[in-house]
Each structure stands twice: as C-alpha cells, then as structure tokens.
Amino acid sequence: xxxxxxxxxxxxxxxxxxxxxxxxxxxxxxxxxxxxxxxxxxxxxxxxxxxxxxxxxxxxxxxxxxxxxxxxxxxxxxxxxxxxxxxxxxxxxxxxxxxxxxxxxxxxxxxxxxxxxxxxxxx
Amino acid sequence: xxxxxxxxxxxxxxxxxxxxxxxxxxxxxxxxxxxxxxxxxxxxxxxxxxxxxxxxxxxxxxxxxxxxxxxxxxxxxxxxxxxxxxxxxxxxxxxxxxxxxxxxxxxxxxxxxxxxxxxxxxx
Numbered sequence: 261x262x263x264x265x266x267x268x269x270x271x272x273x274x275x276x277x278x279x280x281x282x283x284x285x286x287x288x289x290x291x292x293x294x295x296x297x298x299x300x301x302x303x304x305x306x307x308x309x310x311x312x313x314x315x316x317x318x319x320x321x322x323x324x325x326x327x328x329x330x331x332x333x334x335x336x337x338x339x340x341x342x343x344x345x346x347x348x349x350x351x352x353x354x355x356x357x358x359x360x361x362x363x364x365x366x367x368x369x370x371x372x373x374x375x376x377x378x379x380x381x382x383x
Numbered sequence: 384x385x386x387x388x389x390x391x392x393x394x395x396x397x398x399x400x401x402x403x404x405x406x407x408x409x410x411x412x413x414x415x416x417x418x419x420x421x422x423x424x425x426x427x428x429x430x431x432x433x434x435x436x437x438x439x440x441x442x443x444x445x446x447x448x449x450x451x452x453x454x455x456x457x458x459x460x461x462x463x464x465x466x467x468x469x470x471x472x473x474x475x476x477x478x479x480x481x482x483x484x485x486x487x488x489x490x491x492x493x494x495x496x497x498x499x500x501x502x503x504x505x506x
Binding site for chain 2: 315316319322323326329330335336337338339340341342
C-alpha cells in the first residue's frame with residue numbers, strides 16, 4: 261500500500277483535454293486505495309481535511325499546496341479556515357475525476373506538516 | 384457612502400466574548416450599507432467573491448487576507464480556487480455576526496488588487 265501511494269506521488273499530472281471521459285467507478289476505487297488515509301470521494305469529488313494548530317499553519321500549508329498545484333498545473337479547490345484546510349479535487353474539463361486528481365492528492369500527502377500538527381499520525 | 388466605508392475600515396476588531404448577542408438585523412442592514420459593493424449576508428454569514436486572472440493571483444490575495452486576519456485576530460473562512468476567492472465572515476463565539484465581521488470586511492476591501500484583476504471596478 262505504501263509503495264503504491266509512493267509511486268502515484270511520483271507521477272506527473274498530464275494536460276487534460278475537454279470532452280474526455282471521467283474515470284469509471286472501478287478505477288476510482290482502485291486509485292483511492294493507493295492513497296494515504298483521509299481521502300474520500302463524495303459527490304464525484306476527491307477530498308481530504310487537514311488539521312493544524314492555528315490559522316498561520318493552515319495558511320502555510322495552503323501555500324505549499326498552491327506551489328504544488330502551480331507546478332503540476334492542476335488546481336484544487338482549497339477551503340481554508342482557522343486550523344483547518346479542506347482540499348477538493350475534480351477535473352472541470354471532463355466533469356469528473358481524472359488520474360491527475362489522484363496524482364496531485366498523493367503529492368499533497370508528501371508535504372511535511374509534522375511541525376505544524378503534533379497530533380498528525382506518522383505517514 | 385465612501386466615507387462611511389472608510390471609517391469602518393479604520394476601526395480595529397475587538398476581542399469577542401462567548402455568550403454575547405449577535406447583531407440584530409437592523410444593525411446588520413446599516414453596516415452592510417457602509418461596505419463597498421459585493422458584500423452580502425446570506426444564511427447569517429457575510430460574504431464576497433473576488434475574481435482574479437489566475438490561481439497565483441488568487442493565492443497572493445489569500446495571503447494578504449491572511450495577514451490582515453492575523454493582525455486583527457479575526458479569521459474568515461477562505462474558499463480559494465482558480466481565479467476566485469470567496470470570503471465568508473461569521474463570529475463563531477456568538478454564533479452570528481459581530482461588528483468585527485464588518486470591520487474586517489471593510490479592511491479586506493482596502494487590499495490593492497488593481498494589478499491582479501484588470502476587470503476590477505475602481506474602488
């Protein structure tokens with residue numbers, strides 16, 4: 261499981277064309293199993309909630325997410341509030357989930373937040 | 384109108400105690416009229432959508448909002464997506480709107496986003 265999650269995080273998001281097909285449920289299930297804990301698919305969107313000690317650390321995490329999103333040219337919706345960041349992934353061009361969403365999800369889990377949240381489970 | 388919005392932005396958020404009363408509707412209406420265009424109260428929350436040319440500029444704005452929030456020790460919910468930031472203000476301690484929410488709203492409208500969004504109406 262650990263190896264699969266790692267290999268997903270090592271892939272790169274690819275440019276995605278309009279009109280393509282979203283992933284079928286079977287692929288979504290398989291990719292979800294390759295991610296670390298915390299990710300879920302709901303209403304066709306892949307989401308995870310990260311918790312922090314305060315607002316500043318949640319904002320710092322948001323900036324790291326932003327840097328990865330820009331690097332991959334794939335941008336999540338980010339809900340930032342005091343001590344909490346919710347990430348929501350979805351590929352608007354295909355109106356559904358693409359492998360890119362799972363690749364970015366795996367990459368986001370490589371962000372080191374060990375200093376920001378002492379209650380974080382070891383990854 | 385311009386002067387009233389300005390004077391609201393020059394006030395400072397004050398520490399807020401649990402158990403206080405939220406603003407009555409009449410005060411909410413009056414304070415809303417003193418804000419610039421774009422703010423609305425819906426479901427008991429004060430919100431505004433800011434639009435940008437791309438993700439990076441929306442993230443840059445989010446950081447400026449974060450700096451103001453930390454300075455005032457009053458933190459909005461921030462919904463950041465590609466080219467868009469939605470700000471939502473609410474005072475959890477009193478389960479409603481406080482003058483702090485309107486003060487922070489007025490302050491957020493003083494952030495210079497003229498370089499980020501050429502379609503922005505002059506403030």
